[in-house]
Amino acid sequence: MNYTILSFIYSERNPFMSNLYVSYMWYNILSTIYLNQGVFYDQFSDFLFISRWTINMDRLITSSFLYILLVFSSRVLCADPTVWGKYPGVVAIAVSSLNKACVGHIINNQHVVTAAQCVLDEDTFQVLNVFWFKVTAGDIKLFEPTQYRAERNISNIFPHELYNPQTNENDIAILRLDAPFSLPHNTIEPVILNSRIVKTSTTCDFVGWKIDQQRQSEQQSTPMLVYDRDFCNSQQYPGRIFESVMCGQLQMADDLPVVNYGGGLYCNSELTGLLTIPQNGTSTPSVFTQIRFYRKWIQNQIYRVDVPTRRRSPVTKI
Known part of the structure; x- marks a missing residue:
């Protein structure tokens, strides 16, 4: 009735x-x-x-x-599962020889931006073999493939030439796919790169992948408060917070989906930062590479026509 x-x-x-x-x-x-x-x-x-x-x-x-x-x-x-179409530019990056969970963001139909530490050997800091990478786009649950999923291999890797693993400065890299995504697409779309200063205390979204004990993985977004960079530099990370990075604090300590290096900080739906140092409980905030400082560098990598030599390293001095 x-x-x-x-x-x-x-x-x-x-x-x-x-x-x-x-x-x-x-x-x-x-x-x-x-x-x-x-x-x-x-x-x-x-x-x-x-x-x-x-x-x-x-x-x-x-x-x-x-x-x-x-x-x-x-x-x-708390962290919430994202819905279809909210973050269509976020991709999962699987690296068979790397002990890290990494996230990327689609710049155009054939390029993805991520953290430099996701493309370098953890001991030698040499660029990893392109054959070890797999990029998954179009789905919000990694272990439940749908008809919208698109997977790509990598043809070239361009880490920032001045990446410093000790300070995490310039922690950014571009991946060139071996085949372009077919755009327009229902669940795949390039991100918008932020070009503006984000004020302290702005609430943004951190987007990454959560993997539970049942090996069920889904894309999640978590509210994150932008911290004052000077305070972060003087208190939590003395001398390590450069102008090209920013700090963010999760509202609750357990909110981080998983330590997703290269995970995106989205402010006003624009890609604003890439996770380079994850939050440590409630004592130290997360640190992000600021996208607005690297917009020109990103464009230069996209238009590169050279083929970098393998087993090279951007790190000249440790």
């Missing part, structure tokens, strides 16, 4: 049944929402199952709303 009709009958004949019906309706609606979102569904169900037999039904409805607000508030501060 239609919910509206039932609500009218119950409210006219029995106020108790009216309250019971309203609480049951909220239970159905909210349990459906939170089941789909994967958020504390069992706890929510147990709460309402017990509360439905409470004598004071008005308190039940009030408690239900308070519970809803509590759960919703906690979700606002």
Whole structure:
């Protein structure tokens, strides 16, 4: 029977049944929402199952709303799975010889930007073999391929020639794909590069990949507050915060999807930074390479026609 009709009958004949019906309706609606979102569904169900037999039904409805607000508030501060089309420029980068999870961002149909540390050997700092890379785009769940997925290999790697692994300065690199993405595409799209200064205390989104114990991986975004660079340089990272980097603090210590090097800081939906130093609990914020300082450098790499020699290293002195 239609919910509206039932609500009218119950409210006219029995106020108790009216309250019971309203609480049951909220239970159905909210349990459906939170089941789909994967958020504390069992706890929510147990709460309402017990509360439905409470004598004071008005308190039940009030408690239900308070519970809803509590759960919703906690979700606002935590990592959330992204939805289709929100970050179509974010890709996963798999490197068979690297002990890191890396993220890239589509610059155009044949180039991806990421962190330099994602393309260099961790001991020798030489550029890794292009055959060890796989770029996955178009999906928001890595272990659940869809018809929108596009995978590419790499033909060339261009790390920044002045990358410093000790200070993480110039931690940026360009990957050239062996075949271009077919654009326009439903779930693949180049990012917009930020060219403006982002004010301190601005809330941006950090986008990366979360991998749980069941090996289920999905793209997630997490609110991140932009920190004052001078404070970050004097307190958390003395002498390591250059003008070309920026700091950001997650709202909660456990929010970081996983240590995604090259993960993107998106401010106003524009790629603003690449993760170079991950946040350490609540004591030290994350550090990002500022994209606006490298826009010209990125364009220069895109138009390069030379083929760099293999086993080279941009690091001249350690």
